[in-house]
Amino acid sequence: xxxxxxxxDAARSAMAExxxxxxxxxEMHYDRIAAEDGRxxxxxxxxxxxxxxxxxxxxxxxxxxxxxPVMAGVPVGIKDVLAMQGAPATAGSLILKGYWPPYDATxxxxxxxxxxxxxxxxxxxxxxxGSSNENSAYGPVLNPKALGRVPGGSxxxxxxxxxxxxAVATLGxxxxxxxxxxxxxxxxxxxxxxxxxxxRYGLIAFASSLDRVGPFAKNVKDAATVLQVIAxxxxxxxxxxxxxxxxxxxxxxxxxxxxxxxxxxxxxxEGLDPEIRSAIEGVLDGLKTAGCVVKPVSxxxxxxxxxxxxxxxxxxxxxNLSRFDGVRFGLRAEEAKTLSAMFRKxxxxxxxxxxxxxxxxxxxxxxxxxxxxxYRKAQQVRTLLTRDFLAAFAEVDVLVAPVTPTPxxxxxxxxxxxxxxxxxxxxxxxxxxxxxxxxxxPCGETREGLPIGVQVMGRHFDEAVMLRVAQAVxxxxx
Amino acid sequence: MxxxxxxxxxxxxxxxxxxxxxxxxxxxxxxxxxxxAILGHIAQLNELDTAGVAPMAQVxxxxxxxxxxxxxxxxxxxxxxxxxxxxxxASAPETDGRFFKVPKVIER
Numbered sequence: 332x333x334x335x336x337x338x339x340d341a342a343r344s345a346m347a348e349x350x351x352x353x354x355x356x357x358e359m360h361y362d363r364i365a366a367e368d369g370r371x372x373x374x375x376x377x378x379x380x381x382x383x384x385x386x387x388x389x390x391x392x393x394x395x396x397x398x399x400p401v402m403a404g405v406p407v408g409i410k411d412v413l414a415m416q417g418a419p420a421t422a423g424s425l426i427l428k429g430y431w432p433p434y435d436a437t438x439x440x441x442x443x444x445x446x447x448x449x450x451x452x453x454x455x456x457x458x459x460x461g462s463s464n465e466n467s468a469y470g471p472v473l474n475p476k477a478l479g480r481v482p483g484g485s486x487x488x489x490x491x492x493x494x495x496x497x498a499v500a501t502l503g504x505x506x507x508x509x510x511x512x513x514x515x516x517x518x519x520x521x522x523x524x525x526x527x528x529x530x531r532y533g534l535i536a537f538a539s540s541l542d543r544v545g546p547f548a549k550n551v552k553d554a555a556t557v558l559q560v561i562a563x564x565x566x567x568x569x570x571x572x573x574x575x576x577x578x579x580x581x582x583x584x585x586x587x588x589x590x591x592x593x594x595x596x597x598x599x600x601e602g603l604d605p606e607i608r609s610a611i612e613g614v615l616d617g618l619k620t621a622g623c624v625v626k627p628v629s630x631x632x633x634x635x636x637x638x639x640x641x642x643x644x645x646x647x648x649x650x651n652l653s654r655f656d657g658v659r660f661g662l663r664a665e666e667a668k669t670l671s672a673m674f675r676k677x678x679x680x681x682x683x684x685x686x687x688x689x690x691x692x693x694x695x696x697x698x699x700x701x702x703x704x705x706y707r708k709a710q711q712v713r714t715l716l717t718r719d720f721l722a723a724f725a726e727v728d729v730l731v732a733p734v735t736p737t738p739x740x741x742x743x744x745x746x747x748x749x750x751x752x753x754x755x756x757x758x759x760x761x762x763x764x765x766x767x768x769x770x771x772x773p774c775g776e777t778r779e780g781l782p783i784g785v786q787v788m789g790r791h792f793d794e795a796v797m798l799r800v801a802q803a804v805x806x807x808x809x
Numbered sequence: 810m811x812x813x814x815x816x817x818x819x820x821x822x823x824x825x826x827x828x829x830x831x832x833x834x835x836x837x838x839x840x841x842x843x844x845x846a847i848l849g850h851i852a853q854l855n856e857l858d859t860a861g862v863a864p865m866a867q868v869x870x871x872x873x874x875x876x877x878x879x880x881x882x883x884x885x886x887x888x889x890x891x892x893x894x895x896x897x898x899a900s901a902p903e904t905d906g907r908f909f910k911v912p913k914v915i916e917r
Binding site for chain 2: 396429430431432433434526527540554570630634635637638639641642649653656657658659660661662663667668669670672673674675676678679682684687688690691692694695698705707708709710711712713714715717718721731748749750753765766791
């Protein structure tokens with residue numbers, strides 16, 4: 332059994348046939364992590380006790396010949412912004428030091444119920460704020476495909492762990508691009524489900540009207556399988572939808588012939604790396620060959636997506652992050668004599684520079700005298716951005732575009748200039764604001780060997796068609 | 810917002826106080842510079858005429874269903890077991906086992 336090419340189906344059938352045990356699979360992945368993660372830094376903690384108990388349970392089922400659940404024995408990793416019993420939760424921040432959540436996030440519980448083995452928690456930008464994973468208090472993650480380069484962010488550890496074959500699949504979260512961008516940088520598949528498709532119960536909140544939980548995997552089929560497992564209504568998340576979950580993995584073999592593929596012109600302007608442009612053109616040619624109708628469309632407000640996002644996301648963050656105050660969990664500054672001094676000193680010691688920057692910006696945008704000019708204005712532009720997508724999806728079934736303007740950049744390259752770093756999200760934030768689904772699929776490499784991803788975006792709750800097109804992209808690449 | 814854009818050091822301190830953040834002397838000028846740069850970029854939104862455009866707070870509002878505030882998305886109001894108190898208190902910085910303890914609240 333080769334860890335490098337292990338997929339969900341391969342793991343499950345090998346276990347059903349008795350050629351490998353879940354215990355052995357878990358150990359093989361832990362061995363690989365022990366040998367190689369020292370330089371990549373993707374895992375923040377390992378939940379070995381819980382993982383091995385689950386592996387033994389799966390092995391007992393297999394030994395008795397019981398039917399195995401869909402993710403039986405599949406080793407997975409969890410971005411450290413999701414609550415998981417048996418491991419600390421840090422959100423990449425010092426302020427949660429020592430916090431062990433007493434419950435599981437719904438997506439985590441669903442994975443385990445489907446047979447998956449929870450290996451541990453994955454590094455990320457602090458509170459999921461960042462595009463390079465350089466904002467983690469526990470050090471940056473390196474890109475397994477190019478060690479001097481960033482893996483992307485904020486789910487950098489989740490993307491890197493799949494790219495380095497430390498896990499068959501992982502969970503990440505995406506608020507403005509945090510699944511799709513690292514997937515593109517690391518050469519793996521990453522899915523942003525429609526807002527409301529996957530429960531966020533147990534996700535440490537960054538910007539509640541944008542935050543989503545989604546999978547990373549080595550191929551489209553595995554990503555579809557994980558999505559199917561974690562999707563669905565959850566009484567613990569009022570924003571989760573009760574629309575039925577489709578058979579995403581089973582639908583991938585349906586033909587794409589006749590599907591209408593829109594190419595948003597605004598995503599191919601100045602600033603797009605020529606090698607990425609030509610890789611995406613190759614994808615469009617492949618889809619034409621497969622029988623898709625490819626046509627240009629317009630999302631006219633695209634250039635306003637970044638400023639809109641950075642008002643809304645930071646405003647919501649300033650509110651959500653007020654709960655980290657040293658009272659109930661995590662760090663507390665000990666030297667403070669009064670409650671208000673304790674709040675300030677704890678937050679000053681616990682939050683990193685980017686988190687403080689965003690809390691200040693969000694607080695400013697919500698403060699008296701600025702609310703209408705910034706927050707309300709941004710919410711209005713969000714309506715316009717969403718209307719762009721609804722109009723485009725009246726004409727086409729999916730949109731195909733780049734994920735990022737450039738391939739993975741070097742560590743330290745953008746850390747001094749927040750605006751430059753924010754512009755990294757230029758092709759990902761609009762879908763976040765509009766609530767539509769998106770997926771990043773590997774579609775080539777630069778001459779230097781850096782992975783290139785293509786983004787397929789689908790209608791609200793139309794993951795099935797989006798993933799079918801993603802599968803066609805993967806198949807065409809061979 | 811663009812004309813008088815220009816966050817002063819005093820603004821930075823005021824907002825930091827609102828956010829319960831205590832910035833160091835080195836952090837303040839850096840935050841002032843960054844906030845001005847980001848707000849300068851955000852000022853682009855003024856190019857758009859949004860008169861009469863409804864503000865969007867949640868995706869569901871645009872889909873004409875789901876989260877409309879009529880209660881369809883709310884669960885039944887039933888008593889259910891909660892997380893065990895001891896498990897919660899195990900992560901508290903200071904507790905007597907029943908309550909969270911904090912430093913003096915009233916400052917004199």
